[in-house]
Amino acid sequence: MKMIEIHSACSGDDEAQKIAKALLEKKLVACANFFLVQSLFWWEGKIEKESETLLVLKTKKANEKKVVEEIKKLHSYDLPVITVHTVSFNDKACDWINDVTV
Numbered sequence: 001m002k003m004i005e006i007h008s009a010c011s012g013d014d015e016a017q018k019i020a021k022a023l024l025e026k027k028l029v030a031c032a033n034f035f036l037v038q039s040l041f042w043w044e045g046k047i048e049k050e051s052e053t054l055l056v057l058k059t060k061k062a063n064e065k066k067v068v069e070e071i072k073k074l075h076s077y078d079l080p081v082i083t084v085h086t087v088s089f090n091d092k093a094c095d096w097i098n099d100v101t102v
Contacts, residue, residue: 002060002061002086003058003059003060003061003086003087003088003089003093003094003097004058004059004060004061004064004084004085004086004087005056005057005058005084005085005087006029006056006057006059006064006067006068006071006082006083006084006085007054007055007056007057007082007083007085008054008055008071008075008080008081008082008083009037009039009052009053009054009055009080009081010052010053010054010055010075010076010077011050011052011053011076011077012051012052012053013034013036013053015053015075015076016032016034016053016054016055017032017034018074019055019070019071019074019075020032020034020055020057022070022074023057023067023070023071026066026070026102027100027101027102028059028063028066028067028070028101028102029057029058029059029063029067029101030058030059030096030097030100030101031057031058031097032055032056032057032058033055033056033057033058034053034054034055034056035053035054035056036051036052036053036054037051037052037053037054038050038051038052039051039052058089058097059097059101060097060098060101061086063101063102064084068082068084
């Protein structure tokens with residue numbers, strides 16, 4: 001079974017935790033990690049700099065669409081960037097992800 005990580009930069013730790021908790025409560029993800037990052041990006045014709053929290057979610061491929069839709073619904077950004085990465089986990093981690101998600 002394919003496992004994925006879904007990444008999205010959030011406005012801060014509070015927003016990242018809110019999204020993660022909602023997804024965990026719905027059993028759509030097994031785990032959430034948070035990383036403080038500095039971001040530079042184009043927005044409305046100029047380069048912006050922001051402190052953000054990168055949200056990393058671990059789940060199975062079957063949950064991808066539901067997770068992405070929930071992130072879009074809960075995210076504060078007009079254009080949340082959501083990336084999906086197929087990853088290889090060790091067998092016990094795959095078993096755990098399958099056991100704790102729907």
